[in-house]
Amino acid sequence: MLETQEDKWRSLFFTGPAILLLFVLLVYPTLDTVRLSFMDQLGEQFVGLDNYRYAITSPRMQEAFRNNLLWLVIFTVGTVGFGLIVAVLTDRVKYEALAKSVIFLPMAISFIGAGVIWKFVYDLKPSGTPLQPGQQIGLLNALVTGATPDRSLSDAIAALNERGVSVERQAVVDAIIEVEAPALDAAVEAGDLTAEQAKTLQARLPAAASAYLNGNLPSFREPWQAVGQWPRVAVATINDAIGQLPEGSGALICGVVPFSCIDAIVDAEEDALDAAVDEDRLTSERAEEVEDLLPAVAAGFLQTGQLPAGEGWQTTDQWADIVTNVDSVSVRGLNTTLDTGAQPIDWIRTPLINNFALIIVGIWIWTGFCMVILSAALKNIPAELFEAARVDGANEFQIFFQITIPQLMPTLTVVTTTMLITVLKVFDIVYVMTAGNFGTEVIANRMYQEMYGGQRQFGHASAIAVILMIAIIPVMIFNVYQFRKQEAQR
Amino acid sequence: MTTAATVTPKADPRVSGSVLERTNWRRMFERIPLHFSVILLMLIWIVPTFGLLISSFRPSQDITSTGWWTVFQSPLEFTQFTLQNYDTVLNNPNYDMGGAFRNSLIIAIPATILPIMFAASAAYAFSWMKFPGRQGLFVVLVGLLVVPLQMTFIPVLRLFNNLGVTNNPNFPYLSIWIAHAGYGLPYAIFLLRNFMGSLPREVFESAFLDGASHFTAFTRLALPLSVPALASLAIFQFLWVWNDLLVALIYVGGGRYAPLTYALSGLVNSLGQDWHLLTAAAFVSIALPLIVFFSLQRYFVRGILAGSVKG
Numbered sequence: 001m002l003e004t005q006e007d008k009w010r011s012l013f014f015t016g017p018a019i020l021l022l023f024v025l026l027v028y029p030t031l032d033t034v035r036l037s038f039m040d041q042l043g044e045q046f047v048g049l050d051n052y053r054y055a056i057t058s059p060r061m062q063e064a065f066r067n068n069l070l071w072l073v074i075f076t077v078g079t080v081g082f083g084l085i086v087a088v089l090t091d092r093v094k095y096e097a098l099a100k101s102v103i104f105l106p107m108a109i110s111f112i113g114a115g116v117i118w119k120f121v122y123d124l125k126p127s128g129t130p131l132q133p134g135q136q137i138g139l140l141n142a143l144v145t146g147a148t149p150d151r152s153l154s155d156a157i158a159a160l161n162e163r164g165v166s167v168e169r170q171a172v173v174d175a176i177i178e179v180e181a182p183a184l185d186a187a188v189e190a191g192d193l194t195a196e197q198a199k200t201l202q203a204r205l206p207a208a209a210s211a212y213l214n215g216n217l218p219s220f221r222e223p224w225q226a227v228g229q230w231p232r233v234a235v236a237t238i239n240d241a242i243g244q245l246p247e248g249s250g251a252l253i254c255g256v257v258p259f260s261c262i263d264a265i266v267d268a269e270e271d272a273l274d275a276a277v278d279e280d281r282l283t284s285e286r287a288e289e290v291e292d293l294l295p296a297v298a299a300g301f302l303q304t305g306q307l308p309a310g311e312g313w314q315t316t317d318q319w320a321d322i323v324t325n326v327d328s329v330s331v332r333g334l335n336t337t338l339d340t341g342a343q344p345i346d347w348i349r350t351p352l353i354n355n356f357a358l359i360i361v362g363i364w365i366w367t368g369f370c371m372v373i374l375s376a377a378l379k380n381i382p383a384e385l386f387e388a389a390r391v392d393g394a395n396e397f398q399i400f401f402q403i404t405i406p407q408l409m410p411t412l413t414v415v416t417t418t419m420l421i422t423v424l425k426v427f428d429i430v431y432v433m434t435a436g437n438f439g440t441e442v443i444a445n446r447m448y449q450e451m452y453g454g455q456r457q458f459g460h461a462s463a464i465a466v467i468l469m470i471a472i473i474p475v476m477i478f479n480v481y482q483f484r485k486q487e488a489q490r
Numbered sequence: 491m492t493t494a495a496t497v498t499p500k501a502d503p504r505v506s507g508s509v510l511e512r513t514n515w516r517r518m519f520e521r522i523p524l525h526f527s528v529i530l531l532m533l534i535w536i537v538p539t540f541g542l543l544i545s546s547f548r549p550s551q552d553i554t555s556t557g558w559w560t561v562f563q564s565p566l567e568f569t570q571f572t573l574q575n576y577d578t579v580l581n582n583p584n585y586d587m588g589g590a591f592r593n594s595l596i597i598a599i600p601a602t603i604l605p606i607m608f609a610a611s612a613a614y615a616f617s618w619m620k621f622p623g624r625q626g627l628f629v630v631l632v633g634l635l636v637v638p639l640q641m642t643f644i645p646v647l648r649l650f651n652n653l654g655v656t657n658n659p660n661f662p663y664l665s666i667w668i669a670h671a672g673y674g675l676p677y678a679i680f681l682l683r684n685f686m687g688s689l690p691r692e693v694f695e696s697a698f699l700d701g702a703s704h705f706t707a708f709t710r711l712a713l714p715l716s717v718p719a720l721a722s723l724a725i726f727q728f729l730w731v732w733n734d735l736l737v738a739l740i741y742v743g744g745g746r747y748a749p750l751t752y753a754l755s756g757l758v759n760s761l762g763q764d765w766h767l768l769t770a771a772a773f774v775s776i777a778l779p780l781i782v783f784f785s786l787q788r789y790f791v792r793g794i795l796a797g798s799v800k801g
Contacts, residue, residue: 010704011621018612018675019627021605024649025672026634029642036644043644082531089528092521101787102532105539108783108790109776110733112751116758116772117538120545120765137557137765139541364535372791421636428735432755447640448739458644465640476636483632 030469037462041455051463061464064441068424070355071362071442075423078363080416083370087378088404090371100375104368111365111428118361119433122347141344154213157238167238169213175237176209264322265298272315351439358440361429366422370415377411378404414482420475424468443468546773547571550766575770579757585767587774589746590753594775597663597738597749598731601670602724608671609678610720614708616679617687618694628683634676642673643740656741666741673737674727681793685719686712722793725786729779750775 040047055061086103090096106114123138136142157167184202187193193201213234273291276282282290298319315322347357385407389399405412427444430436436445443464450461544558549572561570580588615621616628646669650656656665689712697707713720735751742748745756754775757768783790 011615011619011624014611014615014619014704014708015621015627018608018679021608021668021672022631022634022675025646025669026637026642026676027630029645029649030637032645033641043648086528086531089524089531092524093528095528099528099532101784103535104787104791105535105780105783108729108733108779109539110735110751110754110779112735112755112758113733113772113776116754116768117542119758120542120769121538123765137554139537139557139559142557142559364538367535369794372794376795425638425640431735432758435759444638444640448736451643452739461640462644465638465643468638469641472636472638476633479636480629480632483629 033462033465036458037466039459039462041457041459043458047459051459052467054460055463055467060436060441061443061446063439064436064443064446067355067439067441068426068443071359071423071426072420074356074359075362075366075426076416076419078359079366079370079419080412082363082367083374083415084408084412086367086371087375088400091375091378100368100371103371106365107368109365112432114361114365115429115432118357118364119348122357124344124346124348136344138344138347140347145344157213169210172213172234172237173206173209175233176212177205179233180205180209265319266294268315268318268322269294269298348434349438354434354438354440358429358433361433362423362426365429366419370419373415374408374411377408381407417475417478417482421472424471424475443471542769542772545765546575546769547573548766549574550764553765553769575766576774579767579771579774585753585757585771587750587753587771590748590750591774591778593663593747594732594749594751594778597666597670598728600663600667601674601731602728604667604671605674605678605727606720606723609675609682609723610713610716611708612675612679613682613686614704614712616683617689618707618712619704631676631679635680639673639736647740650741662747666738669737669741670731670734674730678723678727681723682716682719685716689715718789718792721786722789725782725789726793729782729790732779 036043037051038046038048039051086100090099090103093099109117120137121139122141124136124141136145154169157169157172161167181202184193184198188195188198270291273282273287277284277287345353348354381404385403386399389403394402425444426442427448430440430442430445431448434440436442436449447461447464447468450457450464541558544561545553548558548561548570552570564570579585580591616624647656650665650668655661655668658664693711693715694707697711702710732749733751734749735755738749738752739755742752745753748756754771757771
């Protein structure tokens with residue numbers, strides 16, 4: 001190192017702008033955020049530890065802590081594990097460069113882009129309210145349901161007829177024509193169609209309606225058409241045949257067969273019954289009595305919207321929600337009635353499953369990062385080590401665990417710490433795919449929501465940021481320690 | 491030596507073609523699980539993006555009624571594809587991904603150049619100048635590498651508001667340029683200092699003996715010699731800024747100046763199931779990174795490798 005007295009001043013010219021920016025954008029704000037975390041909403045009054053109390057005890061934050069922990073374990077193990085596997089496997093094939101490019105590719109894509117890509121993979125088409133019967137368009141649900149189209153309304157009608165419920169196919173076709181014909185007339189009046197065109201279409205209507213029952217909406221979809229109403233009228237007609245169910249009641253939401261809604265209500269209520277017995281609010285005899293009545297009460301609610309008298313332990317206040325959320329359940333009901341096997345899964349909204357669904361997106365993005373670093377380190381392991389082991393008769397697994405892993409240990413540590421920091425800060429994926437709803441909240445999203453969502457709770461947001469920082473500090477200290485060790489070797 | 495003959499090809503597949511023809515078939519058979527695993531992993535990684543690409547060219551009616559994979563039932567029937575979705579998201583003022591694309595460029599280019607400029611001179615000082623607190627400052631810098639950006643938003647935003655930097659009608663992008671310049675610095679300095687510090691010492695010593703000033707040494711020696719590192723860093727920072735959503739959410743005032751990520755996240759919230767537009771919009775936002783990635787992957791990888799604190 002060249003040393004002159006003037007270096008002291010000249011160095012300021014070189015480092016000044018950078019140090020100024022670092023101070024204004026990182027050092028000062030970090031310290032100020034710590035200060036703000038002890039202040040009220042607008043940073044004016046000192047409130048002691050209130051913000052921390054809130055940050056630690058609020059249910060949303062506790063959910064976030066739990067989910068961050070889940071991310072921490074699964075994401076880190078997933079990225080480092082897959083990264084290592086890919087690095088080791090691709091090392092042995094001739095198309096290594098291509099394979100590594102493919103795995104590395106998601107690193108170039110934004111989290112939001114990745115979010116859209118995976119939302120599409122996870123897409124669910126609930127068939128309980130079939131706007132359009134057809135295939136699942138999300139890859140994963142297509143795999144789950146065997147890529148077969150959902151059962152069409154024709155199937156439902158046939159199944160019902162088999163069970164002695166008389167549903168006239170023609171009645172459903174007529175109901176569809178009844179909504180479409182006025183739409184045609186209106187289109188002629190509005191000048192969207194000539195009278196002749198309308199006549200041709202009118203003639204085709206019965207065939208189109210029939211095709212719809214078999215699972216195909218007509219592909220000519222013009223703004224004046226009433227195609228969007230076809231499923232509603234069709235399902236309503238079928239429900240009318242099953243029993244006189246009023247339109248707009250739960251039964252309609254439940255699609256063709258209301259059994260699934262009844263099942264869902266009975267399930268929820270049975271849990272409440274058990275709990276009530278455990279808490280000694282009910283005798284077990286009385287509970288059994290109630291249990292027998294449940295299906296009838298639930299059916300009554302679906303048809304009339306009337307709830308039974310409350311007894312405190314009941315879940316009746318949730319029934320309406322249960323019915324509106326029953327989409328995927330109703331598929332199950334319909335499918336079991338029709339006996340068609342696997343039903344699609346709501347990957348984004350089903351608690352716990354959705355956390356894994358999001359973590360998989362994270363792993364998909366970051367595995368390439370781990371792979372690149374591990375693969376470079378792998379190539380630095382002296383080839384003689386492997387050869388010697390092979391000559392000694394070690395098999396591939398022994399080599400992997402007794403040579404590859406120990407040799408890669410320093411790099412594995414680096415990669416793991418990097419992933420730990422990344423995962424603690426996870427934000428974009430959650431923000432884009434669920435916005436933290438349906439039980440997928442994470443700390444960084446919570447901080448953003450406190451800062452910008454609704455009220456600007458700067459005190460809460462600052463406390464959450466400090467908690468995030470505290471979680472990262474051990475990793476940071478480790479990094480500085482590693483850096484110093486490395487500097488000492490220089 | 492029969493044992494050696496069966497063992498060697500595993501150790502180095504590239505010599506297999508020579509004297510070992512007889513074991514080749516067996517070896518290929520043994521390697522089927524390996525190829526199967528690698529190809530399976532490749533498929534899992536590429537299929538989601540591929541599905542998005544295919545879907546973005548399908549009419550809305552088709553996207554919502556059949557899976558994208560059904561196009562392969564008649565792959566040569568080009569009438570099933572359309573550019574309509576791209577036309578809509580790029581040119582329809584309701585979506586205006588074209589404008590967002592321009593904003594992303596306006597944001598990303600200065601936000602790449604500025605931090606690299608500042609980082610290069612600072613990295614030079616950290617490598618080749620002696621000044622008090624040099625070590626300490628650098629340790630602080632290593633610590634700053636991992637500070638969550640969340641720690642900085644509220645104070646910086648307040649400061650920017652007081653100084654009139656945010657929502658400045660004359661310089662609408664000023665706040666996000668400064669923000670990215672600052673946030674990109676720790677990594678940039680760290681990487682460049684590692685690189686410049688390992689440049690040959692003799693080159694600099696002889697330059698100083700010839701009376702070169704630090705300014706000359708920096709512009710004539712350090713910078714030209716660091717071009718590979720600068721290139722890696724530029725690509726890395728550019729992609730980081732281009733793909734960033736969080737910083738844009740905080741510092742970009744309104745929709746008119748929003749970059750692609752911001753616009754796309756708005757579409758995800760408002761369009762929900764309009765897959766024909768979402769897929770096209772998403773592809774618009776990832777097109778440039780993909781081009782950069784495929785043409786300059788080498789530098790990108792190098793940037794990642796240089797930045798990892800090696801144990």
